[in-house]
Structures are given as structure tokens and as C-alpha cells.
Amino acid sequence: MGLDTVTLKIRRGEGPGPSRWETFKVPRRPMMNVVSCLLEVQKNPVTADGKASTPVQWDCSCLEEVCGACTMVINGRVRQSCSALVKDLSPEGQTVVLEPMSKFPRVRDLVVDRQRMFDALRKTRAWVEIDGTHQLGPGPRVSQEDQEVMYPLSRCMTCGCCVEACPNYNDRSAFLGPQVISLARLYNMHPSGSMQASQRLDALMGVGGIADCGKAQNCAEVCPKAIPLTESIAVLGRETLKRALFGWLLKG
Amino acid sequence: MAPSDAASTTLASMDRRHFLLKRLHSLSGVVPVGAFLLEHLWTNARAVYGRESFNRAVGEIQALPGLAYIELFGIFLPLVFHAVYGLVIAAQGRPNVGSYGYTRNWLYLLQRVSGVVAFAFIGVHLWQYRVQKLLGVLPWEDQYAALMTDLATPRWFIAYFLGVTASVFHFANGLWLFGNTWGVTVSARSMKRSGVLCAAVGAALWVLGVNTLLHFSYRCGGVVPMPEQELVQGNCHNPDDLPLRNP
Numbered sequence: 001m002g003l004d005t006v007t008l009k010i011r012r013g014e015g016p017g018p019s020r021w022e023t024f025k026v027p028r029r030p031m032m033n034v035v036s037c038l039l040e041v042q043k044n045p046v047t048a049d050g051k052a053s054t055p056v057q058w059d060c061s062c063l064e065e066v067c068g069a070c071t072m073v074i075n076g077r078v079r080q081s082c083s084a085l086v087k088d089l090s091p092e093g094q095t096v097v098l099e100p101m102s103k104f105p106r107v108r109d110l111v112v113d114r115q116r117m118f119d120a121l122r123k124t125r126a127w128v129e130i131d132g133t134h135q136l137g138p139g140p141r142v143s144q145e146d147q148e149v150m151y152p153l154s155r156c157m158t159c160g161c162c163v164e165a166c167p168n169y170n171d172r173s174a175f176l177g178p179q180v181i182s183l184a185r186l187y188n189m190h191p192s193g194s195m196q197a198s199q200r201l202d203a204l205m206g207v208g209g210i211a212d213c214g215k216a217q218n219c220a221e222v223c224p225k226a227i228p229l230t231e232s233i234a235v236l237g238r239e240t241l242k243r244a245l246f247g248w249l250l251k252g
Numbered sequence: 253m254a255p256s257d258a259a260s261t262t263l264a265s266m267d268r269r270h271f272l273l274k275r276l277h278s279l280s281g282v283v284p285v286g287a288f289l290l291e292h293l294w295t296n297a298r299a300v301y302g303r304e305s306f307n308r309a310v311g312e313i314q315a316l317p318g319l320a321y322i323e324l325f326g327i328f329l330p331l332v333f334h335a336v337y338g339l340v341i342a343a344q345g346r347p348n349v350g351s352y353g354y355t356r357n358w359l360y361l362l363q364r365v366s367g368v369v370a371f372a373f374i375g376v377h378l379w380q381y382r383v384q385k386l387l388g389v390l391p392w393e394d395q396y397a398a399l400m401t402d403l404a405t406p407r408w409f410i411a412y413f414l415g416v417t418a419s420v421f422h423f424a425n426g427l428w429l430f431g432n433t434w435g436v437t438v439s440a441r442s443m444k445r446s447g448v449l450c451a452a453v454g455a456a457l458w459v460l461g462v463n464t465l466l467h468f469s470y471r472c473g474g475v476v477p478m479p480e481q482e483l484v485q486g487n488c489h490n491p492d493d494l495p496l497r498n499p
Contacts, residue, residue, distance in 0.1 A: 077352070167347050170345075172346070206271070215433070217357065231440060234432055234435060235438055237434070
């Protein structure tokens with residue numbers, strides 16, 4: 001077969017309803033990524049066997065692997081569709097299989113609702129609190145050493161790759177996931193954020209917290225931003241343990 | 253969820269029982285359950301030096317003061333807690349090695365599988381020897397004969413081989429998990445190195461355990477054939493009072 005088309009096999013469906021597979025053939029152009037393939041489907045939503053269909057729905061925004069919106073399961077592996085290039089996925093015309101992430105409720109086709117991740121951010125207070133809109137002056141300086149640890153952690157875009165690949169993040173467990181643990185570490189290192197450090201550690205000691213990590217370590221393998229998630233989990237594992245074992249000796 | 257809920261959620265999770273229970277599970281696997289596994293395999297290895305040596309080692313343990321309490325509170329109850337809570341943990345996971353076949357992900361799956369196998373094996377093992385002794389079917393002294401008879405049959409040899417392998421793997425990988433969970437091995441490099449160390453500990457324990465099993469089966473005409481002269485010279489058997497399958 002000539003390489004003038006790209007074959008896409010897409011798992012489609014509405015909300016929690018049944019899934020169906022549809023195959024599309026779109027014109028192949030150099031430098032295509034999965035997003036540009038989906039744009040072609042949108043232009044001409046006719047399946048490979050000539051049946052009229054509807055445009056496939058998906059999320060995307062930045063198109064440079066920074067926002068995380070276009071995350072989906074491509075050929076069985078979670079990743080961003082903007083940085084998934086056709087020349088790598090289908091060098092000899094192989095079918096590209098697209099599925100929505102399985103750990104979140106589906107909205108439609110490849111669009112999922114990642115609310116569970118945002119709820120986890122809330123639970124762990126994964127932000128820096130400000131106590132008003134008045135001028136607070138310059139913040140404290142952060143050492144070069146800490147900056148080098150914090151910068152990689154700050155690259156998290158809440159895309160969902162780590163939780164999609166995590167065997168302990170599922171409908172049977174309340175696990176908050178690796179992403180919030182790493183962000184709690186980041187904000188606990190931040191000079192202003194550290195004022196809520198104990199609250200974050202307490203939140204991580206509840207049901208679904210850090211103790212529910214199963215150490216499968218897929219999170220660090222699939223993270224598109226190469227965040228050292230397993231190290232973050234180990235660091236906060238140590239911090240929470242210290243607080244659980246000795247915290248009550250210092251302060252009731 | 254309104255922003256005010258975030259604060260109440262944080263306060264609600266001040267409850268640390270869940271965290272402490274998980275950490276207790278991790279700890280109980282190393283001490284006392286893991287420590288007992290080491291002791292048990294080490295003591296059993298004395299069988300290699302013969303019936304006398306084995307019975308002396310077992311006799312020393314049986315002479316320990318307060319042994320019933322040590323066994324009940326130091327071994328049995330922690331073991332039951334570790335096993336039952338372990339099943340709860342295993343039931344919460346959805347293994348996905350098909351999509352993500354990384355080493356640690358395989359170890360995650362194998363830790364759960366070996367835990368279940370070890371649980372079943374230990375149950376059978378306790379029934380076979382401990383419960384039979386309590387029921388008066390087996391004598392309290394000189395288990396050597398019973399072990400030789402049982403392990404000489406391929407069925408029991410395979411069951412014990414699998415049971416020992418699963419238990420040792422579960423312990424060695426659990427040791428790695430313990431180091432990582434308790435904040436000892438935090439950096440990626442230390443995780444890698446402790447992996448090598450735990451694999452070495454596991455391999456050594458496995459050799460120790462399987463060697464004892466082979467000894468029981470081998471010397472008495474079990475699954476592994478024994479050269480004629482060693483069978484005769486073997487320091488473990490006494491054809492007069494030990495049931496040998498092919499003397």
C-alpha cells in the first residue's frame with residue numbers, strides 16, 4: 001500500500017454509554033501529528049468503509065506539549081496527541097489506534113472529564129496561598145539548590161498520564177495519584193507555600209493519600225515532562241512518616 | 253466543591269489511621285514476619301547436616317521460654333494481619349503490565365501474585381504440620397521423618413518449591429518496598445542500588461530454602477535422583493526407621 005493515507009482506528013462513544021470503533025482514512029502529509037489527523041477527520045467525517053459519520057471530538061490547546069489537554073491513549077499508551085507524530089506511529093502505514101483515557105469519565109469520544117485530578121489538587125492544597133490583594137513585598141529568595149529541584153516539579157501540567165498509567169488509580173481506590181504528591185512537594189518547598197506544609201502532609205495521610213501508592217513506578221516512566229514523581233513520593237513518604245510518628249510528640 | 257470544603261476536607265483527613273495501618277502493614281512484612289522467614293529457613297537448613305542436627309535445632313526453639321506467646325503474638329497474629337490486609341490492598345489494584353511492561357510494574361504485579369501464593373502455601377503448611385500436631389496426628393518431636401516422606405512425593409515437592417519461591421520473592425521485593433516507603437531510599441540512584449541488594453538477598457535466601465527442600469526430597473529417593481553411593485552414605489537417613497521410597 002502506498003503511504004498516501006493515515007488509518008485511524010478510534011474508540012468513540014457518548015458519556016458512560018457503550019463504545020464503538022470507527023476507522024477513518026485521512027490524506028497523509030509530511031509532519032503530521034495525531035491532532036492534524038483528527039482535523040482531517042473533522043473536515044470529512046466519513047469512515048473508511050464510506051459511511052457518513054460525525055466529527056470525532058477531542059480536546060487540545062497549546063499544540064506544544066505544555067498544556068496537557070490533548071492527552072489520550074495512542075496505540076495503548078497514554079501521551080499527548082500533539083507530540084505524537086505520524087511518521088513515528090505509522091512509518092509503514094500501520095493503523096494508529098486512539099482511545100480516551102480510561103481513568104476518567106468520558107464526555108464524548110476522546111474528551112474526558114479530569115475533575116478527579118482537580119479535586120485532588122484541592123484536597124492537598126496544591127497551590128501557594130495569598131492572604132489578600134495588598135502589597136506583600138518581595139518574597140524570600142530560593143537557593144539555587146532548591147530551584148534545581150523545584151523547576152522540574154513545576155513543569156507538571158495535570159495532563160493525566162501518570163494517573164492513567166498507575167495501577168492503583170482506579171474506580172476501586174481513592175488514590176489521589178502521583179501528580180498531587182509531587183505538587184505538594186513543590187509547594188512545601190516554596191517559601192510562601194511552606195506555610196501550609198503541615199496541612200498538605202495531613203491531607204496526604206488520609207484515605208487515598210500517599211500510603212496508597214503501590215510503587216509500580218509507571219508514573220515516572222510515562223510522564224511527558226520527565227518529572228521525578230517516584231522521588232517526590234519517596235520524599236513525602238519520609239515527611240509524612242516523620243509527622244505521623246513524631247508530630248504528636250511535638251504538638252498535640 | 254466550594255473553596256471552604258477544601259479546608260474541611262483537610263481537617264477530615266487529620267485521621268491518620270489509614271496511613272498508620274498501611275505503614276504497619278509494610279513494617280509487619282519485615283518485622284516480625286520477614287524476620288521469622290529468615291529464622292525459619294535458617295533453622296530448616298540445619299536438616300542438610302542430618303536428622304540429629306535438625307532435631308537439635310528444632311528442640312532448641314521448642315525450649316524457648318514463652319514460646320506459645322512468641323508464636324501467637326510475635327508470628328501468627330502479625331502474619332494474619334499482613335496477609336488479610338495484603339489481600340485488601342491487592343484487590344484495590346488493577347495491574348496493567350500489558351500496556352506498561354516496565355520492570356517495576358511487573359514487580360508490582362508479582363508482589364501481589366506471590367503474596368496470594370505465599371498466603372495459600374502458608375495456610376497449607378500450617379495445616380500439614382502445625383495443626384496435625386495440635387490434633388495429635390503428628391508427634392511433636394522428630395518431624396524429620398514426616399518431612400522426608402512428604403517431600404519425596406513430586407506433588408509436595410512442587411508445592412513447597414513454589415511456596416518457598418513465592419515467599420522469598422515476596423520478602424525480597426517487600427524489603428525494597430519497605431526501604432522506599434519508609435523514606436530510606438529516596439533518590440532514583442538509591443532505589444536502583446537497593447534493588448540490586450534486595451535481589452541478592454532474595455537469591456541467597458532462595459538458594460538456602462530450596463537447598464533444604466532438595467535435601468529432603470533428594471536423599472530419600474524423591475524427585476531428584478541420587479547417586480547410589482551417596483544414598484547409602486547420606487547422613488540423613490536411617491533405613492530402619494525412615495520410610496524410603498526407593499532405598
